[in-house]
Amino acid sequence: MIKYCKKCVMPDTKPNLSFDGEGVCNACRNYENRKEIDWDQREKELQEVLRRYRSKDGSYWDCIIPVSGGKDSTYQVLKMLEHDMTPLCVTSTTCHLTEIGRKNIENLKNLGVDHISFSPNPVLRKKLNKIGLTQVGDISWPEHIGIFTIPIRVAVNYKVPLIIWGENSQNEYGGPAASVDNHILDRSWLEEFGGLLGLRVSDLEGFDGIIKKDLIPYYYPTDEDLKNVGVTGLFLGYFLPWDGYGNALISQANGFQTWGKTIEGSAVDYENLDNYQVGIHDYFKFLKFGFGRASDLVSMHVRRGRMTRKEALKIVKKHDGRFPTTYLDKPISEILEPLDITVEEFTKICDQFTNKKIFHRDENGNLLKDRFGNLTKVNYDNE
Numbered sequence: 001m002i003k004y005c006k007k008c009v010m011p012d013t014k015p016n017l018s019f020d021g022e023g024v025c026n027a028c029r030n031y032e033n034r035k036e037i038d039w040d041q042r043e044k045e046l047q048e049v050l051r052r053y054r055s056k057d058g059s060y061w062d063c064i065i066p067v068s069g070g071k072d073s074t075y076q077v078l079k080m081l082e083h084d085m086t087p088l089c090v091t092s093t094t095c096h097l098t099e100i101g102r103k104n105i106e107n108l109k110n111l112g113v114d115h116i117s118f119s120p121n122p123v124l125r126k127k128l129n130k131i132g133l134t135q136v137g138d139i140s141w142p143e144h145i146g147i148f149t150i151p152i153r154v155a156v157n158y159k160v161p162l163i164i165w166g167e168n169s170q171n172e173y174g175g176p177a178a179s180v181d182n183h184i185l186d187r188s189w190l191e192e193f194g195g196l197l198g199l200r201v202s203d204l205e206g207f208d209g210i211i212k213k214d215l216i217p218y219y220y221p222t223d224e225d226l227k228n229v230g231v232t233g234l235f236l237g238y239f240l241p242w243d244g245y246g247n248a249l250i251s252q253a254n255g256f257q258t259w260g261k262t263i264e265g266s267a268v269d270y271e272n273l274d275n276y277q278v279g280i281h282d283y284f285k286f287l288k289f290g291f292g293r294a295s296d297l298v299s300m301h302v303r304r305g306r307m308t309r310k311e312a313l314k315i316v317k318k319h320d321g322r323f324p325t326t327y328l329d330k331p332i333s334e335i336l337e338p339l340d341i342t343v344e345e346f347t348k349i350c351d352q353f354t355n356k357k358i359f360h361r362d363e364n365g366n367l368l369k370d371r372f373g374n375l376t377k378v379n380y381d382n383e
């Protein structure tokens with residue numbers, strides 16, 4: 001049986017999430033610990049860091065900001081502009097960019113910044129989507145690697161040492177690298193928490209005709225390259241009281257567009273707008289661990305006192321882990337078509353990655369599904 005945090009709705013099946021003796025998860029405890037933080041002091045620390053990296057004569061960019069065009073990166077850009085920084089923004093394009101995602105990137109550029117968009121070879125990327133999905137149950141595997149490696153490559157190649165990331169996911173979602181003092185993203189953070197799922201980039205050489213050269217954008221720069229430029233990645237969430245919803249509101253006031261209705265499998269309309277494959281990515285999280293994006297979102301709201309745990313549980317039951325028939329209104333067949341996967345094949349892959357212990361099955365042990373293909377968890381909250 002899945003156990004749930006007593007304060008939020010996160011399950012103990014989530015990798016890296018730990019529970020204390022009172023049954024409270026470390027993401028909730030991290031949030032409570034934030035109350036002790038002197039944010040004025042942190043703001044001073046931020047100003048001091050930025051002062052050190054700001055170009056003295058204004059002849060060069062002051063920092064790199066990895067940007068998707070989403071609510072968090074729009075907020076990061078706004079904050080850096082407020083702090084008189086001249087950023088070079090870098091987008092590692094998503095695997096299947098949406099129309100609204102494209103508009104939000106344009107909006108971000110129009111905040112008044114220089115911008116580089118990098119798209120890894122799409123033919124290879126489709127192969128990697130398929131390998132990620134069938135081998136480790138993560139269609140977004142290449143995208144997650146690219147998000148972390150490509151801005152660092154740009155930092156090395158353009159010789160801009162400071163990289164401004166958003167929140168340390170280990171803080172907001174819980175994990176061993178969550179610590180109020182943990183504010184640096186480096187190679188070891190990436191290798192442990194960057195979502196590689198035990199599949200290393202080097203493992204792909206020789207797979208399906210892939211050669212080393214195909215994988216250039218996915219390899220992290222060498223330690224020597226990083227050291228030569230002095231690359232330092234900072235989490236802005238260490239310096240500012242990070243809140244995704246607050247970031248969305250501020251971004252919206254600066255031209256960022258939301259979906260305008262609840263996104264499939266989610267509980268809100270303001271995030272994960274830039275890639276049609278996100279629905280599939282999140283669905284696999286549900287199949288493996290019994291929680292979806294709605295659980296993450298409402299847990300963040302519960303911690304911030306914006307809804308009760310009881311209300312959150314209702315939302316989770318309604319939205320979490322629905323079979324991704326569509327995402328941002330695009331039918332799944334059209335999302336899978338470029339990868340040469342049929343919906344029938346996809347369903348089989350889903351079943352392979354489903355943790356059978358946490359879903360209802362018939363007397364023969366087969367997964368029970370409704371006519372839309374939805375599974376039901378054996379317990380949603382100690383029921």
Ligand SMILES: [Zn+2]
Nearest residue numbers: 005008025028
């Ligand atoms: Zn919790």
